[in-house]
Amino acid sequence: MIDLKLLQKDFDGMSAKLSRKKVDISLIADLKNKNDALKIAKTEFETLQALQNTMSKEFGIYKKEGKDVSELKAKVDANKINIATALEKQREAQEELEALVMAVPNIPDDNVPDGTDENDNVEIKKVLTPKEFSFTPKEHWELAEQNGWIDFERGVKLATSRFSVSFGMGAKLERALINFMLNFNSKRGFAEVSVPAIVNRNALKGTGQLPKFEDDLYKIDGQELFLIPTAEVPVTNLFADEILEESQLPIKMTAYTPCFRKEAGAAGRDTRGMIRQHQFHKVELVALSKPETSDEVFDEMVACASDILTALELPHRLVILCTGDLGFSAARTVDIEVWLPGQNTYREISSISNTRDFQARRAKIRFKDGKQNTMVHTLNGSALAVGRTLVAIMENCQNEDGSITIPKVLEPYLN
RNA sequence: GGACAGUUGGGAGAGCGGUUGAAUCUACUACCUUGGAAAGGUAGCGUAGGGUAACCUACCGGGGGUUCGAAUCCCCCACUGUCCA
Numbered sequence: 001m002i003d004l005k006l007l008q009k010d011f012d013g014m015s016a017k018l019s020r021k022k023v024d025i026s027l028i029a030d031l032k033n034k035n036d037a038l039k040i041a042k043t044e045f046e047t048l049q050a051l052q053n054t055m056s057k058e059f060g061i062y063k064k065e066g067k068d069v070s071e072l073k074a075k076v077d078a079n080k081i082n083i084a085t086a087l088e089k090q091r092e093a094q095e096e097l098e099a100l101v102m103a104v105p106n107i108p109d110d111n112v113p114d115g116t117d118e119n120d121n122v123e124i125k126k127v128l129t130p131k132e133f134s135f136t137p138k139e140h141w142e143l144a145e146q147n148g149w150i151d152f153e154r155g156v157k158l159a160t161s162r163f164s165v166s167f168g169m170g171a172k173l174e175r176a177l178i179n180f181m182l183n184f185n186s187k188r189g190f191a192e193v194s195v196p197a198i199v200n201r202n203a204l205k206g207t208g209q210l211p212k213f214e215d216d217l218y219k220i221d222g223q224e225l226f227l228i229p230t231a232e233v234p235v236t237n238l239f240a241d242e243i244l245e246e247s248q249l250p251i252k253m254t255a256y257t258p259c260f261r262k263e264a265g266a267a268g269r270d271t272r273g274m275i276r277q278h279q280f281h282k283v284e285l286v287a288l289s290k291p292e293t294s295d296e297v298f299d300e301m302v303a304c305a306s307d308i309l310t311a312l313e314l315p316h317r318l319v320i321l322c323t324g325d326l327g328f329s330a331a332r333t334v335d336i337e338v339w340l341p342g343q344n345t346y347r348e349i350s351s352i353s354n355t356r357d358f359q360a361r362r363a364k365i366r367f368k369d370g371k372q373n374t375m376v377h378t379l380n381g382s383a384l385a386v387g388r389t390l391v392a393i394m395e396n397c398q399n400e401d402g403s404i405t406i407p408k409v410l411e412p413y414l415n
Numbered sequence: 416g417g418a419c420a421g422u423u424g425g426g427a428g429a430g431c432g433g434u435u436g437a438a439u440c441u442a443c444u445a446c447c448u449u450g451g452a453a454a455g456g457u458a459g460c461g462u463a464g465g466g467u468a469a470c471c472u473a474c475c476g477g478g479g480g481u482u483c484g485a486a487u488c489c490c491c492c493a494c495u496g497u498c499c500a
Contacts, residue, residue: 043465046472053472056484060433069483076483243425243462364462373462 001361002104004035017107020114020323031100038093045086052079102205103212106358108323109332115322121335122322127306128315130339135400139342140391141273144170146402149394150274161271162263162278173393173406174281176413177386178256181283181308185254185383188304190285193255195234198225203237206363208329208355215264218278227260231284232380239288240363243373250289250297254383257282274387275347281386287379288365291357294377298354302334305350305383312407314392315339317346331356338388342395349388352381 007014007028015028055076062069113122144150149170155163166174186192201224204210209217209229218227228234235255244251259282270276285304289297302318309316321333330353337346357375360366366373397405406414 039465042472046465049473050471052483057434059483063433073483080483 001101001358002107003361004101007032008035014107021105021108021326022324023104031104034093034097034100038097041090041093045090048079048083048086052076052083105328106331106355108326112326112332113320113322116324118325120322121319121325124318124320126317127310128313130315130341133341137341137395137398138402139273140394143394143398143402143404147404162276164274164277172414173390174386176410177389178281178283179413180410181383182254182256184308185283185285185304190252190254193235193253195231195255195257197228197257199228199234200225203233206237206240207233207359208362209233212328216262218260218262228257229261230259231255231257231282232286235284235286236359236378236380237363239365242365244367244376246367246369249367249376250287250293252287254283254285274391277387282382283384283386285381285383288376289379290367291377294354294379298352298379301352301379301381305336305352305381308384309336309338311409312393314396327353329355329358331358338392340392340395347388349392350382350384354379
C-alpha cells in the first residue's frame, strides 16, 4: 500500500512516480479526493461522537443525583440520529478509499529504468559463458523424456495440463536441488522455516496478491483459503501485525514450498515442458529489514541466488526490470535469467524484489524505531525455482547421446 | 459431529451496564539511592487516526444487536482448551 500521508503532502511528486508505472493520473487524483473526503467524514463523526460521549456521562451523573433526565434524553436521542448518518458516510468513504488504494501498485525506485515490457529490461551483468556444443543441443522436454526423468502425459492424467510427474533421477534431482539450495541459503545467513502451503485472504492481502489478482490463485472450494503462489506469502506474513525490536532486524529467512498458480492469461505460452507449470517447487528467500539497510540486504539476496547458479556451473545473467515489467508490490526487481542452450535464450529462474514498505504497510509489520514505530522493508526472491533449475541442468549439461552430466556440487545429495 | 469452558495491554491476570484505555503483578525504560551491584523509591510505559496544543476519536478475538451509555447483556462467526460419540 502506498503512503496516503505522503500522497497528501506531495501529490505531484507521487503521481509523477506512479505514472511511470502506467497508473492513471485521474485515479491518483481520485485517491486523494477520497482520502480528503474520508478525513472530513471522520472529523464530522468524531465531533458528534464526542458530544454524545459527554452527554452520556452527564446522564450517568444526573441519574446518580436523582435529577430529571427527560430533557437530556431528548437531546441525546436527536444526536443519535445524526451520528448514525455520519457513521454511515464515514464507512462508505472508508470502503471507497480502501477499494482504490489496495489496487494501486508500489512506487518504482527512481533508478528503475523506464520501459513498457520485458524488452526494455536492462542487463546488469553476465556470469559464466555458455559453452559451445559440437552438436545441436536438445530442448529439455526431449532430454527429460529420453532419460525417463519426467512424464508429462501422466501429469495430465492425474490432474490436468501443466502438471507433470518426475521419476527416478529426475525426482531425486528435485529433492537434491531443494536440499542443496536450503543449505546454501542457510550458510548465507537465511534461517530455514517451514510454512503452510495454504493461507487465508488476509495473508494474501498483506503481500499484495489480493484483492487484485484473485484469478491467478487456486481457492479452496467453500473456504476462504488459497493455495500459495509463492512462499513469499506465508513467510512475509509471519510477522504481520507485529512490532519488532530494532535489534531483531534484519530477519533473513529461507523456505521451500510447492507453489500453485493458475497461470491465467498464460494460455499458449510455454505449454511444452516444465517451464510453466501449475504446481512447482521453489526455494524462497524473504527478508525484513530496517529501511536504511534494505538495499544492502537486497544485494545479498541477488548474490545468493546468482552464486547458487554459479555453484551449479550454470551460465546466467542479471537483469533489472523496467517500470513496465515490475510487479505490483515491487519497488525494484532484479531477475536472474539462466542460459538454456536448447532454446538458445536466457530464461527467468529467479526474481528478487525490494518492496520497501509497501507490503509492510499492508501487513502492518513495524519495528520500534526509538520512540516511534516505523514500517520495515520487506524483500523476497527465489533461490531458486527448482523445476527451472532442473531444466537448466538438463540443457546445459547434456551430452551428444542425450545423457546428462550432473553438476559436482549435487553429488553429496544424490547418494 | 455433539457438550462445556475460554479469547483483555510484552507476559500473567482483575474488571458491578456509567467519569475504565482498562486495577494489580511482572517485564521494560529513565531517574534517585550506592564505591559498584542487588534490594528499595519515583516517574514513564498499547495501537491507530485527527489537532500547533490542551485534547478528541476508535480499538478488550471478528461481525452485528440492545441501551442515553457496552470489555461487561444478546445473536452469529473464528480460534483455543477439555470432555463425549
